Amino acid sequence: MGINYLFLDMNSYFASVEQQLRPELRGKPVAVVPMLAETTCCIAASYEAKRFGVKTGTLVHDARLLCPRLEIVEARPKEYIRIHHQILQAVDSVLPIEAVLSIDEMVCRLMGREKVPTEALRLGEQVKQAIYRQVGLQMRCSVGLGPNRFLAKIAAEMHKPDGLTLLQLSDLPHRVYPLTLRDLPGIGPSMEQRLLQHGVTTVEQFYQLSLLQLAQVWGSRVHGFAWWHRLRGTDLPEAPTRRRSLSHSHVLPPVFRSETGARSVLSRLVHRAAARLRHEGYWTGSVALFVRFLDNSQKRKWDARIRIQPSQDTLTLLRTTLRLWQQKPEGTPFKVGVALGSLTPSSELSWPLFDQDQKLVHLARAMDKANRKYGPQAVYFAGMHRTEQSAVTRIAFNRIPDLDLPDI
Numbered sequence: 001m002g003i004n005y006l007f008l009d010m011n012s013y014f015a016s017v018e019q020q021l022r023p024e025l026r027g028k029p030v031a032v033v034p035m036l037a038e039t040t041c042c043i044a045a046s047y048e049a050k051r052f053g054v055k056t057g058t059l060v061h062d063a064r065l066l067c068p069r070l071e072i073v074e075a076r077p078k079e080y081i082r083i084h085h086q087i088l089q090a091v092d093s094v095l096p097i098e099a100v101l102s103i104d105e106m107v108c109r110l111m112g113r114e115k116v117p118t119e120a121l122r123l124g125e126q127v128k129q130a131i132y133r134q135v136g137l138q139m140r141c142s143v144g145l146g147p148n149r150f151l152a153k154i155a156a157e158m159h160k161p162d163g164l165t166l167l168q169l170s171d172l173p174h175r176v177y178p179l180t181l182r183d184l185p186g187i188g189p190s191m192e193q194r195l196l197q198h199g200v201t202t203v204e205q206f207y208q209l210s211l212l213q214l215a216q217v218w219g220s221r222v223h224g225f226a227w228w229h230r231l232r233g234t235d236l237p238e239a240p241t242r243r244r245s246l247s248h249s250h251v252l253p254p255v256f257r258s259e260t261g262a263r264s265v266l267s268r269l270v271h272r273a274a275a276r277l278r279h280e281g282y283w284t285g286s287v288a289l290f291v292r293f294l295d296n297s298q299k300r301k302w303d304a305r306i307r308i309q310p311s312q313d314t315l316t317l318l319r320t321t322l323r324l325w326q327q328k329p330e331g332t333p334f335k336v337g338v339a340l341g342s343l344t345p346s347s348e349l350s351w352p353l354f355d356q357d358q359k360l361v362h363l364a365r366a367m368d369k370a371n372r373k374y375g376p377q378a379v380y381f382a383g384m385h386r387t388e389q390s391a392v393t394r395i396a397f398n399r400i401p402d403l404d405l406p407d408i
Ligand SMILES: [Mg+2]
Pocket: 009, 010, 011, 012, 013, 104
């Protein structure tokens, strides 16, 4: 078995884009924030800022205390998407990309001679050079090479920033031992808890679990099997990823912190979530509404969920959300969010649904088309009027907005 994968992770992505586009920020501690407010938190920090302890999730207020000279920059999601596409092009000029995993992560599969370690390292260097040349010198990345995706990602994590790391079968398992359980991709807080309950606290102990013990920890023979092989570098086929929910939320600017203001922002979020749902080819079976209130500096949360017939049209989702909205308690809304759950891909849905539903779906698709053709705000439901400045494009690390999807 050779080196099958090249994993690429951009370093401090949003902050690096800002330093690339704004030369005056280069070499300086930079934090990117979703909006300019002391109550928000950093969504990215440059390496210069990380040295002061500023990281993703640090509150702006705390970040300023840690690093008084910190440059605080408002996020420009559209630029991050534009540069993301430039990076894809640069990588693709060296190797075909097998999967884009997030706005700053992608993976390539190596073939034939490319799997030879020296050749894989050469390609890794070429990918980095292509990004520097075609996108810019501020765009540093960590490249990991490994026998499977899991180990290639671990290799990429091992040296940041600007790493190029090879993890071969002969390096296993000792080179992975110094990592913590949470450093392993796929081990989140709940899996870590489960491992702790089974007396596993280190990666070394994790490696010593048998197939049977792994199956017991995961409560599934299939998962136990997959983990046993993943740790040992087997290149198992990836399970197709399937979305389980889709959500959008927004912290309300002060001017929208009222009953009507919040409701109109919420309508816009529903509109956007519904457009994404159709774009990705899913139907939703439940709608959840989240509201956070701001009363006497205390933050109070409220949420409600309702099951519905599989739907994907904006009007049904809007009506359902507004029905939930009427149940919410009194208070000054501070943040609103909507989550569509129980998603089913169109391909698994029995078709046709009721006549009335079909008409609504056709209407929604016609609106999507008009918005694509005439601009994001060409057609929308009346409830959203005048909120267009409020809900800015947001980027989560785990999904990349499509440029042709209405930014509403
Ligand atoms: Mg990254």
